[in-house]
Amino acid sequence: MKNNPIIPYILIMAFGIGLIFFMSLEGAGNEKEIASHGEEATTEEGGATADAGAGGEELVSTCIGCHGGDLTGGMGPKIAGLDAEHIVDVLENGIEGTPMTPGLKTGAEAQAIADYISSLK
Numbered sequence: 001m002k003n004n005p006i007i008p009y010i011l012i013m014a015f016g017i018g019l020i021f022f023m024s025l026e027g028a029g030n031e032k033e034i035a036s037h038g039e040e041a042t043t044e045e046g047g048a049t050a051d052a053g054a055g056g057e058e059l060v061s062t063c064i065g066c067h068g069g070d071l072t073g074g075m076g077p078k079i080a081g082l083d084a085e086h087i088v089d090v091l092e093n094g095i096e097g098t099p100m101t102p103g104l105k106t107g108a109e110a111q112a113i114a115d116y117i118s119s120l121k
């Protein structure tokens with residue numbers, strides 16, 4: 001029984017079961033949070049505008065992987081400080097033939113991101 005070839009599979013399975021268990025616990029915790037958010041949205045007016053306003057800074061997490069942590073360039077070019085209108089245009093239409101694909105963000109989200117990025121240096 002030395003080097004039983006099944007052992008790695010059992011380890012992976014044990015890991016998988018552990019992960020599922022962990023995720024279901026996480027999910028149960030989030031459920032309350034999600035439920036309370038829903039309430040807020042219905043009781044508090046202007047929640048949507050507040051979200052859009054705060055969004056830009058958080059939404060750029062999508063861009064950081066390619067444009068660098070401070071958006072001054074990585075695999076993609078520096079985008080910090082660019083014209084907001086240009087950024088919205090690139091987000092919605094993309095740049096053909098490059099990893100900058102169209103529709104990464106659209107509408108209010110694109111605008112929030114663009115406003116935030118154009119305010120950077």
Ligand code: HEC
Pocket residue numbers: 059060062063064065066067075076077078079082086087090091095098099100101104105113117
């Ligand atoms: C998968 C990688 C990737 C992601 C994710 C990504 N970009 Fe890009 N982006 C690029 C690349 C590469 C280019 C340069 C394309 C070229 O060669 O012209 C680019 C170009 C741009 C340009 C044009 C720059 C200029 O000088 O005109 C803007 C604006 C831009 N990205 C904004 C964003 C924003 C905002 C996000 C996040 C919502 C984002 N990108 C996410 C890869 C990415």
